[in-house]
Amino acid sequence: MSPRSTAARIGLLFLAIVSATAPIRAEDDPFANFKQLDTTAKMPKLNAFSATGLANQPAADLREISMEAKLTSEGQPMEEGLSWRVFSPIPGADGKLPLVASAEGGSARFQLAPGDYFVNVAFGRAGATKKLFVPQAGDVNKQVLVLDAGGIVLNAVSGPDVRIPPKELSFSIYSAEVRDDGERGLVMADVDPGTVVRLNAGTYHVVSEYGDVNAVIRADIQVEAGKLTEATIQHRAAKITLKLVADTGGEALADTAWSILASSGDIVGESVSAFPTMVLAEGTYTAIAKNKDKIYQRDFTVEAGHNTEVEVLMKAPKAAEDVEAD
Helix, strand or coil: CHHHHHHHHHHHCCCEEEEEEECCEEEEEEHHHHCCCCCCCCCCCCCHHEEECCCCCCHHHCEEHHHHHHHHCCCCCCCCEEEEECCCCCCCCCCCCCCCEEEEEEEEEECCCCEEEEEEEEECCCEEEEEEEEEECCCCCCCCEEEEEEEEEEEEEEEECECCCCEEEEEEEEEEEECCCCEEEEEEEEEECCCCCEEEEEEEEEEECCCCCCCCEEEEECCCCCCEEEEEEEEEEEEEEEEECCCCCCCCCHHHHHHHEEEECCEEEEEECCCCEEEECCCEEEEEEEEEEEEEEEEEEEEECEEEEEEECCCCCCCCHHHHHH
């Protein structure tokens, strides 16, 4: 098993810290205060449909259908951020459901001929679909789709409260359920910290990666309908800078090849640099430096949240009796 896999399993011991869960109101939408993701609904995949129109349909035969969407059944109609798609239920020659109408924004109005349709509304990665029947005559009720959706904002710290630079941090969101093949379905990859992700209500499995070595934490996070959840994940890791020096506090030697071994003996990181910096999960390691065909090494310990510099000496320090003899 790779060190990264081992660290990921260990990361299951640490839970997300939910710092705020606030209701989403139409007049005070917290999604507007964050960077938005330009995404489409996961279900159905809209790019799987071919687009056609109603250009040949006589205007007199069309019925006006009003539609609105809510985050929850008790919530207010949403005023922005929606993507509407209306499909014919009869597959076209290519085997795909024809797209007959679309709209962006809030509530929508469509001119549709009598017949059956599928209506899909998407809000980020959240979506809802319902079947619609348009009669030849008579009143047509407003169509209300309930998204049963909320939002999540992810962040992370190292140790108790050390802020992690956003460029060194990434998140991936998976479904909570494990498939028959032992894997989870990927909902969204490479999510930046502080970004709102709109999702259907439910539990999601979040994987946070700090750096690119073995600092990986996993947590299950609940998304509630109509609410924005801010979750901060605690990484048990730190940033380590390595130096090969002739004497304590000396200049780092260039052209040094580095290998970092975990306590199991597995190599978790390699670099060729005078000052390699890497993020390592909490634990005990051995730094091995090779310079001009000579090899030097040192054991060191990584403590969560304690970024530090590790010096590897080219010669062992003198013992106390040797100093006195000098």
